[in-house]
Amino acid sequence: MWPYLLKRILATIPVVLVVMVIVFLMLRLTPGDPAANIAGDAATSEDIAELRVKLGLEEPLPVQFAIYAKNLLKGDFGESFYYKRPVMSMVADGIEPTLSLALFTIVIACLIAVPLGTLAAFKQGSWVDRLIMAFSVIGFSVPVFVIGYVLIYFLAVKLEWFPVQGYQRIGDGVAGWAYRLILPATALSVIFIALIARMTRTSVLEVLNEDYIRTARAKGLPQSKVLLKHALRNAAVPIVTVIGIAIAILISGVVVTESVFVIPGLGLLTLDAIQGRDYPTVQALILLFSLVYIIVNLLIDVAYTLLDPRIRY
Amino acid sequence: MGFSGITRIKRAKGLLRASVLAIAATAMMQAPMAQAEDSVLTVNMHSDLKIVDPIWTTAYMSRNYGYMVYDTLFAMNTKGEVLPQMVDTFKIADDGLTYDFTLREGLKFHDDAPVTSEDVIASLQRWGQKDAMGQKMLTFVAEMTATGDNSFQFKMNEPTGMVIQALGKPSSNVPFIMPARIAATPPGDQITEYIGSGPFVFLEDEWKPGDKAEFAKFEGYVPRSEPADGLAGGKEVFVDKVVWKVIRDQQTKMNALSKGELDVIEQPAHDLLPLMEQDENIKLIDLNPFGSQYTFRFNVLHPPFDNPKIRQALMYAFDQEEFLFAAVGDEAYFKTCKAMFICGTPIATEKGFEDMLSGNIEKAKEMIKEAGYDGTPVLLMHPTDLTILEPLPPVAKAIMEDIGLVVDMQAMDWQTLVGRRNKQEPVAEGGWNAFITAWNSVDNASPLTTPFLNAGCDKALFGWPCDEQIQSLRDEFSREPDPAKQLAIVEKLQMRVAEYPTHIHLGQYLQPHAMGKNISGAPVSPVPAFWGYKKD
Numbered sequence: 001m002w003p004y005l006l007k008r009i010l011a012t013i014p015v016v017l018v019v020m021v022i023v024f025l026m027l028r029l030t031p032g033d034p035a036a037n038i039a040g041d042a043a044t045s046e047d048i049a050e051l052r053v054k055l056g057l058e059e060p061l062p063v064q065f066a067i068y069a070k071n072l073l074k075g076d077f078g079e080s081f082y083y084k085r086p087v088m089s090m091v092a093d094g095i096e097p098t099l100s101l102a103l104f105t106i107v108i109a110c111l112i113a114v115p116l117g118t119l120a121a122f123k124q125g126s127w128v129d130r131l132i133m134a135f136s137v138i139g140f141s142v143p144v145f146v147i148g149y150v151l152i153y154f155l156a157v158k159l160e161w162f163p164v165q166g167y168q169r170i171g172d173g174v175a176g177w178a179y180r181l182i183l184p185a186t187a188l189s190v191i192f193i194a195l196i197a198r199m200t201r202t203s204v205l206e207v208l209n210e211d212y213i214r215t216a217r218a219k220g221l222p223q224s225k226v227l228l229k230h231a232l233r234n235a236a237v238p239i240v241t242v243i244g245i246a247i248a249i250l251i252s253g254v255v256v257t258e259s260v261f262v263i264p265g266l267g268l269l270t271l272d273a274i275q276g277r278d279y280p281t282v283q284a285l286i287l288l289f290s291l292v293y294i295i296v297n298l299l300i301d302v303a304y305t306l307l308d309p310r311i312r313y
Numbered sequence: 314m315g316f317s318g319i320t321r322i323k324r325a326k327g328l329l330r331a332s333v334l335a336i337a338a339t340a341m342m343q344a345p346m347a348q349a350e351d352s353v354l355t356v357n358m359h360s361d362l363k364i365v366d367p368i369w370t371t372a373y374m375s376r377n378y379g380y381m382v383y384d385t386l387f388a389m390n391t392k393g394e395v396l397p398q399m400v401d402t403f404k405i406a407d408d409g410l411t412y413d414f415t416l417r418e419g420l421k422f423h424d425d426a427p428v429t430s431e432d433v434i435a436s437l438q439r440w441g442q443k444d445a446m447g448q449k450m451l452t453f454v455a456e457m458t459a460t461g462d463n464s465f466q467f468k469m470n471e472p473t474g475m476v477i478q479a480l481g482k483p484s485s486n487v488p489f490i491m492p493a494r495i496a497a498t499p500p501g502d503q504i505t506e507y508i509g510s511g512p513f514v515f516l517e518d519e520w521k522p523g524d525k526a527e528f529a530k531f532e533g534y535v536p537r538s539e540p541a542d543g544l545a546g547g548k549e550v551f552v553d554k555v556v557w558k559v560i561r562d563q564q565t566k567m568n569a570l571s572k573g574e575l576d577v578i579e580q581p582a583h584d585l586l587p588l589m590e591q592d593e594n595i596k597l598i599d600l601n602p603f604g605s606q607y608t609f610r611f612n613v614l615h616p617p618f619d620n621p622k623i624r625q626a627l628m629y630a631f632d633q634e635e636f637l638f639a640a641v642g643d644e645a646y647f648k649t650c651k652a653m654f655i656c657g658t659p660i661a662t663e664k665g666f667e668d669m670l671s672g673n674i675e676k677a678k679e680m681i682k683e684a685g686y687d688g689t690p691v692l693l694m695h696p697t698d699l700t701i702l703e704p705l706p707p708v709a710k711a712i713m714e715d716i717g718l719v720v721d722m723q724a725m726d727w728q729t730l731v732g733r734r735n736k737q738e739p740v741a742e743g744g745w746n747a748f749i750t751a752w753n754s755v756d757n758a759s760p761l762t763t764p765f766l767n768a769g770c771d772k773a774l775f776g777w778p779c780d781e782q783i784q785s786l787r788d789e790f791s792r793e794p795d796p797a798k799q800l801a802i803v804e805k806l807q808m809r810v811a812e813y814p815t816h817i818h819l820g821q822y823l824q825p826h827a828m829g830k831n832i833s834g835a836p837v838s839p840v841p842a843f844w845g846y847k848k849d
Contacts (some may be wrong), residue, residue: 030729030731031729031732031733032726032728032729032733033731033732033735035731036731036734036735037368037728037731038364038370038372039371040370040371040373040375040485041371041372041750041752042371042445042485042486042756042764043370043371043775044445044772044774045735045737045775046552046772047443048735050501051501054501054502059799066808070701080522081362082363082364082522082619083364083522084503084505085522090522090523093521093522094522094523098823119565142482149564152565153568156568157571157572160572163572163574164562164565164568164569164572165565165568165569165574170793175386216478226475236389257566259561259562260562260564261565262558262559262560262561262562262565263522264523264524264559268523268561269523270654272361272523273729275698275726275727276363276728276734277728283589296629
């Protein structure tokens with residue numbers, strides 16, 4: 001196991017390098033000039049040219065990359081072109097809201113989706129199964145912003161149970177933090193409920209046809225025990241894979257939800273940085289997201305060994 | 314279903330009921346949190362505050378920030394007059410060669426240091442190196458000297474009518490007054506200390522990029538005794554704090570305003586205005602009587618717009634109303650105006666444009682033929698991510714095609730457009746021919762401030778018009794102190810622009826603020842200002 005982990009960790013180095021180069025080049029090759037944007041509409045060409053020099057954008061690309069890589073090795077991700085703040089402090093500000101939203105969402109999704117999927121498999125072909133799968137199709141099909149607006153309209157504007165927008169930091173009170181996350185996490189969880197429920201149903205169905213399930217039933221075990229202890233645990237590997245991928249997606253790509261519910265997380269930071277061509281911020285964020293994907297995948301692989309003793313590395 | 318099944322359903326129902334009750338209880342407990350605090354004015358500005366040096370950039374958000382934190386020597390009222398603000402008294406010598414200024418008593422910076430004439434001079438020097446109007450003004454100023462702690466003097470090379478106008482310039486770059494040590498920062502570098510003498514203190518620690526910026530009332534601010542009038546008069550603050558909250562989604566903004574989570578939206582989308590008008594918690598107020606002006610910008614370096622006759626043809630072909638209907642829709646929020654320097658200002662005149670800007674397609678077709686147009690396509694940049702601009706290029710494209718031009722309209726985001734418009738290269742090498750933008754009308758209210766009117770070739774803004782006559786008329790305007798004679802110069806200038814178009818003004822639109830019905834006292838001003846606001 002440990003040699004495997006070490007190998008996987010070492011394998012991240014070339015991946016990170018490739019990501020660094022691709023992101024660096026893509027940003028510079030994308031049309032748009034951060035200096036022109038920063039200088040403002042009434043700035044002259046001279047002002048903009050002067051600013052490009054100050055931002056280091058007039059250096060040849062290899063020189064720019066060498067400076068970037070050298071600073072990165074020192075743990076310096078650079079300074080935002082706009083805010084004149086270290087990029088990492090801005091990223092750090094955005095991590096808590098995004099992570100909170102992601103975890104809240106995934107908890108809601110798992111609590112609902114796994115039982116629903118299991119139930120659908122257990123009641124295969126019945127109206128319960130069809131109802132759950134119909135919900136699943138709808139969950140896939142309706143865009144998250146539509147769900148968000150509907151929830152806001154009914155639960156925030158009409159019933160006034162929740163605020164329309166905003167995020168409260170966990171340090172300012174856990175109750176307020178959780179309260180403000182309910183609507184956005186619910187809106188965002190719908191698609192993941194659909195995804196995880198379908199995957200759970202398929203996996204559990206496969207397992208339910210196995211001989212050992214029949215044996216368990218023949219031994220007279222209660223259905224709940226058969227389902228939870230024997231079927232679900234053995235069906236867990238693909239479910240955990242989907243959940244892991246969902247977490248990675250949630251951390252790196254919840255722009256729409258963050259925008260509709262005004263959550264100052266990494267999604268909005270990424271969007272703003274890309275729109276403004278804030279190269280240092282985009283580079284740091286994409287690097288972070290690639291690391292998240294790598295770590296989540298690694299954790300999923302480790303989880304396999306816990307869920308299925310036959311899997312060994 | 315057996316007994317155990319019924320029990321499970323009962324349990325599930327109980328659980329559901331308990332959950333709903335828990336949510337409701339939480340909601341009730343938290344309800345006050347959803348409301349904005351009474352002493353805090355929560356505002357959604359048109360963009361996020363990114364740069365906190367209003368001299369370093371011309372971005373409107375930085376200018377708006379400047380009016381919170383800094384004060385100005387002079388300021389413009391709602392009639393377009395420039396009145397003393399930090400200045401108490403001033404005297405212009407009869408020969409126009411000496412200006413003496415005295416500052417008001419009691420002016421101090423947020424660190425309690427008094428505002429001195431040294432601070433003023435240092436601030437004007439920095440501003441004068443960055444701002445085009447400031448640069449022009451300083452060409453007339455032989456010397457700026459402190460004649461006392463709170464008095465200073467300008468010695469002029471020659472008389473000019475622009476000094477007071479320049480010191481009261483309402484829009485970017487505004488001559489804000491900073492402490493001398495901060496103003497000593499080279500104009501090419503951003504300042505790193507955010508201390509002014511304006512009515513609000515910037516709370517740097519509370520500034521969360523992409524989320525919010527906060528300003529506290531400056532208790533040491535001494536407002537003028539006159540009532541507030543535009544950017545002039547007494548800047549009295551009635552709230553403890555102003556929070557600029559970043560909300561990007563228009564629907565969310567409206568919902569938050571309706572529920573009292575927001576107090577003011579600076580620029581609600583025009584298509585949501587009818588909904589807001591019906592909302593019992595929201596009112597719409599137009600605080601900027603001059604509004605904004607749409608402009609079509611040519612690049613005169615490359616065909617076909619290197620030919621003034623083809624540019625002139627567009628001035629005949631374009632109909633302001635068509636553009637305004639497409640972008641704004643509701644006539645209540647726009648007005649056609651052939652005056653280049655904004656309808657309602659003292660120098661507003663239609664001279665030169667009387668038979669233009671009204672959709673004379675036939676005339677335009679003739680001119681295109683006479684100009685010998687060879688079919689070179691017009692590369693028209695189309696920003697698709699700004700709702701206020703997005704509908705305009707298709708209108709321009711249709712009109713240009715009507716008069717026989719070939720148009721290649723390319724969709725792009727605004728940042729791509731901003732980067733591309735600075736390229737002087739031919740179209741085939743990444744250049745461009747035309748785009749449409751909007752300016753706050755106060756920027757276009759004078760020949761000296763209108764950015765697109767600068768026809769100084771390489772020194773001009775992107776588009777690079779190059780015309781000696783326009784430049785000399787602007788110069789003449791800057792030297793002329795008599796308003797009647799200034800108007801005569803403007804007439805000549807507009808007649809020249811009709812022959813050598815630098816840009817086309819496509820009409821003015823109004824952008825009302827949306828605010829809660831419990832909000833009052835919002836100052837009428839061409840620039841968003843937050844003194845005077847009261848919250849019931």
